[in-house]
């Protein structure tokens with residue numbers, strides 16, 4: 479059982495392999511360490527994934543790569559291994575060209591190689607953004623409920639964190655968003671679209687309004703649209719990639735962890751203006767993307783049509799799951815992602831635990847009363863539905 483990303487941390491009585499509490503005061507046993515005060519007493523993320531038959535808790539793609547992909551990735555890794563005595567291409571230009579070609583095919587947006595950036599997961603892409611544009615005396619703004627790592631990127635870069643509010647249906651009110659930007663004058667605005675944990679995508683008009691408000695911030699403000707789940711958007715939902723040409727202060731972040739089914743490879747990327755990408759080259763550690771990672775990503779991108787083949791069926795599964803939950807009288811947030819937020823439960827933890835007792839792990843996350851389930855294979859979704867009927871008496 480390997481620890482996974484932050485998303486795997488489900489509250490409740492999870493068995494944990496590594497629960498290390500950093501000493502909060504010198505009175506605690508152990509040497510005195512000059513820990514930054516804002517980190518004192520915090521627990522590092524360390525919850526393992528539970529070894530249960532149906533894992534629907536971290537929005538992974540339930541389909542493993544095919545044997546054809548496995549063979550090509552293995553051959554590419556073997557080739558990269560022959561050169562591991564040398565540092566890798568620091569600027570990974572071949573990978574950036576492949577990513578640009580993929581985005582052209584996926585979204586119809588043509589981008590130059592110099593407009594692409596990549597790192598070890600979009601988590602690291604975000605950290606690069608906060609390292610470049612956040613920092614002491616600066617503010618990052620987002621709108622809750624949203625991805626639980628955002629405040630941690632801010633904390634780790636000594637950036638002040640402000641969470642504005644989404645509406646009750648998890649949409650973002652344009653006036654509320656623009657007023658928050660005018661009030662807090664952030665240097666970074668983070669918008670997840672589709673949002674996690676709600677699944678809600680933002681209309682292009684909202685993103686445009688936020689971009690205009692950000693352009694008016696004295697000193698400048700970068701708007702990051704996190705499209706980690708972008709490929710799952712419903713037909714007619716635009717990608718913010720379409721806004722890049724007119725907005726040099728926009729960054730659109732993507733990942734190979736979700737639609738591509740490559741969460742274990744740790745490859746995230748972004749598209750932005752050349753000027754913005756050039757600033758990220760300043761803060762990245764030299765050779766941050768290993769030759770092996772670059773080789774895996776490029777071999778996988780060569781199979782993008784095949785790797786993305788399940789995206790359509792996962793979308794259909796998602797829409798069917800939303801309908802099924804609504805037919806049973808539950809509230810369900812509109813979803814453009816590969817997961818569904820549903821509720822409301824008086825005791826959501828009891829429902830979460832009941833599902834776990836039946837071998838189905840979902841995520842206890844979001845506002846009180848809500849639960850989130852990832853879209854699995856048809857068999858996994860069926861197991862979730864059967865367990866939920868038993869546990870919640872639907």
Ligand code: PMP
Nearest residue numbers: 485599600601674706733735746
């Ligand atoms: N953004 C959002 C909204 C996410 O939900 C996640 C993962 N759960 C990420 C970014 C990070 O993904 P990764 O680092 O695997 O690319």
